[in-house]
Amino acid sequence: MYCTTSSLLGVFVNKALLLHEMSWVKAEEQLRRADVALLPIGSVEQHGPHNPLGTDYLIAYKLALQASARTSTLCLPPIPFGVSAHHRHFPGTIYVKPESLRAYVRDVLCSLADQGPRKVVIVNGHGGNLHSLLEVARELRGERKAFVVVYQWWDAIKELYPKEERGHAASLETSLNLYLHKDLVDMSRAVDEPLKKLSYELKGVYVPWDTRDFTSSGVMGISTTASEAKGKEVFEKALKELCSLIEELRRIPLDRLLKA
Numbered sequence: 001m002y003c004t005t006s007s008l009l010g011v012f013v014n015k016a017l018l019l020h021e022m023s024w025v026k027a028e029e030q031l032r033r034a035d036v037a038l039l040p041i042g043s044v045e046q047h048g049p050h051n052p053l054g055t056d057y058l059i060a061y062k063l064a065l066q067a068s069a070r071t072s073t074l075c076l077p078p079i080p081f082g083v084s085a086h087h088r089h090f091p092g093t094i095y096v097k098p099e100s101l102r103a104y105v106r107d108v109l110c111s112l113a114d115q116g117p118r119k120v121v122i123v124n125g126h127g128g129n130l131h132s133l134l135e136v137a138r139e140l141r142g143e144r145k146a147f148v149v150v151y152q153w154w155d156a157i158k159e160l161y162p163k164e165e166r167g168h169a170a171s172l173e174t175s176l177n178l179y180l181h182k183d184l185v186d187m188s189r190a191v192d193e194p195l196k197k198l199s200y201e202l203k204g205v206y207v208p209w210d211t212r213d214f215t216s217s218g219v220m221g222i223s224t225t226a227s228e229a230k231g232k233e234v235f236e237k238a239l240k241e242l243c244s245l246i247e248e249l250r251r252i253p254l255d256r257l258l259k260a
């Protein structure tokens with residue numbers, strides 16, 4: 001095993017734990033030993049005029065890479081595309097249907113479980129994927145195939161930051177991008193855009209909203225307060241939670257997680 005830093009990725013990576021960088025010979029050994037595995041997933045969707053389209057999967061991947069190195073956990077390559085039809089009015093958004101994501105992720109997890117690791121943390125960078133991922137996780141648990149949980153960084157740390165900084169493409173996401181891949185962010189184009197008030201506000205109603213119903217820039221909240229230092233702080237806090245989750249899963253026997 002060896003540790004190395006990739007300048008492209010900007011985080012410490014233990015390359016010996018990355019499935020897609022192993023030969024099948026090394027993978028055979030790793031898969032036999034591995035109890036827990038990480039699957040990063042995100043989306044390719046608009047993140048305001050200043051952030052890259054890949055924000056969600058890039059952040060999820062880097063959290064997973066760093067958590068993998070810190071806890072010696074097998075890490076799969078990221079799934080970049082997600083359920084983000086609600087962003088489709090902004091150029092560059094590439095999305096898949098919920099049923100496509102469910103089928104794809106299910107196949108990936110079944111294939112993994114057949115070869116060894118049956119405890120999986122899906123490191124999800126995009127909230128629009130959550131329902132689909134939980135459905136798959138429930139199916140696999142019901143079939144006693146694998147115990148799959150979904151981790152979302154913004155939920156793990158939300159009580160620490162004001163709401164207007166936690167929105168889509170707002171200060172926290174922008175700060176993470178600045179910390180992890182500064183060259184992909186153009187802060188001269190960052191804007192603050194409070195959510196548009198809708199003319200009809202009814203209680204107890206769910207509507208298939210599109211992002212453009214709330215924002216014309218794609219930013220939901222304040223993004224101009226973003227900084228690299230804040231990104232480092234957010235990353236470390238989110239990472240700590242993710243690492244604790246991995247250790248907890250490792251500690252509890254699979255049978256107890258699955259229950260008969």
Ligand SMILES: [Zn+2]
Pocket residue numbers: 047055056125126168169173
């Ligand atoms: Zn995002």
